[in-house]
Amino acid sequence: MLTLSFMTIEDILKSDIQKAITTHFDISLDDILLQPTKKEFEGFYTFVTFSLTKATRKSPAEIGQTIGSYLVENSPVVGGFNVVQGFLNISLKDSTWLELFNDIFSDQAFGTFAANGQSVMVEFSSPNTNKPLHLGHLRNNFLGDSLSRILKASGFDVVKTCLVNDRGIHICKSMLAYRELGNGETPETSGMKGDHLAGKYYVIFDIEYKKQIAALIEQGMSEEEAAKKAPWILEAQTLLQLWEKGDEGTVALWQKMNGWVYAGFSETYQKIGVSFDKTYYESNTYLLGKDIIEEGLNSGVFFKKPDNSVWINLSEEGLDEKLVLRGDGTSVYITQDLGTTELKNDDFHNDRYLWVVGNEQDYHFKVLFAILKRLGRTYADGCYHISYGMVDLPSGKMKSREGTVVDADDLVAQMVQTATDRTRDLGKIDDFDGDEAKLLYNQLAMGALKYYLLKVDPKKRMLFNPEESIDFQGHTGPFIQYTYARIRSIARKAEQAGILATIPAPEYVLKGAERELIFTLSQYPSKVADAAREFAPSLISQYAFELAKVYNQFYAEVSIFSDPDQDAVRLRVALSAAVAETIRKALGLLGIEVPERM
């Protein structure tokens, strides 16, 4: 008796094909490639024979016939085959499918890989404390969160970190506007969430600043000069200096406003189900990195220009000369990032470091990683920029100053409202109490939103049209959640009727829909591995949708309980349970919860 496992069925096929080729043609291939058989043909695995024509001097169809016949006679798993031109379509024996399903069904940890001894840090979210989160941040947060879950499932030890940008000129801008025009307003007196309140003053700063520039231009100043000499920008710079000196009043204002913002952020994070193991604050790390500059100067990696500024020449890497420290000895972005990366490595000693940051910073990360390599940092090879595309509106890029941003809190609230309306219209949960209903609305709202943002390849920019609400039907999170809820209903009924989920004897003849389900289920672990390798939660999204679709076809095609064959009933209950469990796991990797009923 041969023991199968979901991981090896393709390997067995490949090895048997290899044997067939060696036996009949006396050649051997480095790698046998199998592809899933197209729906319109019979079979599940397809081997393409065109590439063998030269070596064998036989026609593609003849090669297919030869290998197919060999497999049917010699492979313990192959049940049949057909050849269409150069395509050898292979079917498995039903006993093989059942054995395969037995492995899946009895494996609690199906799709979860054993610890691989590697650790990885995922840094994501990284908000500024001068404005609330928007749709772009949501994509970042969901990607980072999902990636963390996927890496964990594939065997990594994962540390989730967030680097909060809580200092700098932009923070001083909202502080200044608040100090001048705030009238002591607080989240309590205004009824606004703290992050929104801070954001309001950031916008006010910009409005006032623009007025001042206009006034100076009126007086005959050039635009460039006016932008530098407007009273508020000078005042904001003064505020930044005061902050850096630790001026009591300035620091107190900074702490007060940041406190409001953090309260607002934590409310949002909780709502969207995102958390971190460690949060770094730029106010603590912005001075780091200068010792690394010193080190690099000594080792000749960096060089000084006459004005005392420090540079690195990265033309060998196809990059430019890059400033790493200003002439006055103050840091630039890359200085801080060098220091923070070193700090992260000192703190955690991970094997890999990921940064989930928009693709507008592609160049920055190329430079950062190149410098780390030049400095001989061994961890440099484990650094990856998870570059994702912007979320654009039909009108183009979101711009906070032009008021075209889609606010995260607003969007979430809107999704909850839509979920509530939809659910009430359908009237399926009229017996739910208030809390149960609320939980469901949130699950559905977040399911729809997260799925919407995670179904697209992270690297690509995507379009969001605020005029069209995010769907709850079709290729969506709720569709998959619905499939889960449907199966839970089946499971409850089975339990009531005392029907046990069991797998029939090898003689059982499977229905097409049942085979289709087992095949789709069997793909799950490799999808998890692919998603982890490619840093692409979208692969899990696509898979979850595919699985739900295949189940719904099965559900429509066969009757689970009314089949006279009790073996069939018990198998279908088992299949349903395995699908539900796999959906739950797959959606879990996307940070999406599943409802028992909906």
Next chain:
RNA sequence: GGUCCGGUAGCUCAGCUGGAUAGAGCAACUGCCUUCUAAGCAGUAGGUCAUGUGUUCGAAUCACAUCCGGAUCACCA
């Protein structure tokens, strides 16, 4: 201008380690609920895969060029 990313159905997206008549969802149109949840299923219609050339038995997929869109090339972060 240099570099990078993208251009697939009316819309939003898969497919891109080369392989069968290019796939989903939405929108449109047809059917299917007195049997397990119709947030579902089945079907119809919709495509010169931006354009051109090349490589190959075979190209949406690879190479080169062109056009279009975006990002970046800051002593901003």
